[in-house]
Amino acid sequence: MKQRAILVAAWLGVVLYAFPGYMSFDSITQLVQARTGNFGLGHPPLMGVLWAICDAIITGPFLMLVIQVTCFVAGVYLLLRLAMSERAAAWCTLAFSWFPPVMAVMAVIWKDSQMTGFLVLGIALLVSDRRGVRLGGLALLSLATAMRYNALAVTFAPVVLLFVWNPAHRWYKRYPVAIAAWLVITIVPAIVNDALVRERTYLWHESLALGDITGTLRYAPDLPDAELQAALAGTPLRVTTDIQQAARASFPPDAHASSFGTGTYVPALWATTFHLFDPPITAEQRTAVTRAWRTIVLGHPGAYLAYRGHVLRERLHFFDGKIPSGVYASFTDSQDRAGSAARIGHNALSSHLQRWLHQAMAVLASSWLFRPWLYLVLSLLALPLVRDRRVLALALSGIANEVALYFLAPTIDFRYSIWLVVTTLLVMASLVAGRSGRTSTPRTAPLADPR
């Protein structure tokens, strides 16, 4: 089989599994925003613009699926080709594309999947020997940054370690230029996203900030009500006495809290949070939430880190017996199939092939393959063995994703860790190829220069 045929098979396998593209509540909301132009900050407006363009050509999720899968397959192949023969790279690309944890996420139209596609292709182009291609890689990394907030941590190592404006530059010129490039690709999408927002929302004030305060209070030393009343003054606090006890109490999850996903610790935390606070609705309340977050979270860093540690443990499924399914496979919002289909004028049914694959995925969805800690441990173990700058950039990028999520992940969705899974696969394959001496001729002049 020729490389091209193998790559087409890799692409086709994912597309046929997902055709015309799975969509969750978030995806449906984004498609509606793309059609109305009424962008908020809850979802990246630039992804909405991209989807609006795709929707003008073929309605629904299909072209978005094509974009993310094409970028992913192309990027993985180009990166692997630097570490092994073209044929081996093509077969590995097929294996990685069909790898259940990867395929499960890349089949859904999510910002995580789009980010992953743009990241992997962007990094692959970054090591080209042609400056125009390298700049194209930067543009893709910028687009990836526009998709998810944690991408700014993810792009740092690849851009700083791999981007070269001019191969003749020595390190004292090369690294400042690379850092400047990283700043540009980080700041520009933030500005563009902000400019596109029509309906300003305050997600941080309404969710993560309140969760951080509640979580920190759980592990902070006992604090008197008077001190907490002062710290929380002006916030939409629902409890006025025994505040810290309320933060440590457990409540049955209500409808609002259950929208924060699966698990035990995290949904319980959100249930407590929304018993403790109402969402802030005025500017004064949001200012008070910001002030309270600074006072309580920054005032008790140990308690904050302990609470985030619990979220991390549950997200990575450390020591978990049974884990929730990491696979989502619904063509419309699985909570409201008919309603969401009517909202967007789109629906699809599963083919026989897809039903077989769903059954296979259902078996694997709660297996060890979907435990992110495994990939994190592999990445950390691989780190000392890495001798290649490109592989190092990938490994650091995957780990940086988890570090960013340590502070920012509001739920324990498996999709958040997709970048760690992808980088771990790429790093392990590169290491194995390097050990077995199957490295192809490097096509990256800038990296050949040890400066």
Add this chain to the structure above:
Amino acid sequence: MRRLSPRVVLAAGWLVAFVYGYPGRLPRASVELFQRAHASHPPVFSFVWHLLEYVVAGPAGMLVAQVTLAVAGAYAILKAALPDERAAWLTSLVMVCPPVLATVTIISPAALAGALMLFAAGGLMPVPQPAATRPWIPIGALALAAAVHPAAIVAALPLVLLREPPARAVIAWLAIGVVAVGANAALTHHLMHVHVHASVLGAPLTIDPATASDDVLLKLGVPTERSHLQDAITFVLDLVPVLYAPWLWLAAALGVVWLRRDRSALPLIIAGIAFAGALAVTGPDVALPLYAFVLVTLLRGRS
């Protein structure tokens, strides 16, 4: 300027038809077939659809099959008389020609039969240096076309004559007819089973065909929204309705033959006319072979 390879040009033509037609334009009869409430279609058509649904649910698989067959057939017919690159460009031109584009993207027995006839004709075209040919592939495609739509039975004979001498052609044609009728007869009982218990489209549905609406389409997994690009192409296609008039194409067909005296293309024209003529008996439907065969004959020039 770098020249595009024939493969890229063909892919572009294929893509235009796919994007315009996606996920497959469904006439009312096909929607009713979707709902398994319509018994007038040849069972083989439902069976083909059923098979494709193992891979892709809904009309998209049929669209891919029809467009691919049409592109492959038109290219083979043109390539028999022209250089590869020119044949590829002209194939894409044929695909975007309004009557072809508008009909090849409709998911119906006549459209599938038309696409299969194009594919078969491509395989049966006499070429200067006949390679190791496999006539059973185009003959099989013709048998499938005939099974999918009865009008193709009539039109199959001139196409078989493209390759085979008259006596063998008549035998092959009779075999095509027998296979087509036999396949439908054999499948009828089986297909009733498919209609009632399995699916052409997933779980059995019990929807009144008279109320086919957006709700029904969505339940069948068919999007109800058309894209801006598709609307724009439809607007362009609707600008000159006379382009779809059968009399115009019949006149053009006769004119092409008379002016160019291209005897090798005569069977194509006759097949196109025969297919359109049979539609007068079976009922008004998509006359894709007439449009496509006239166009490719015109574009082949004097061969």
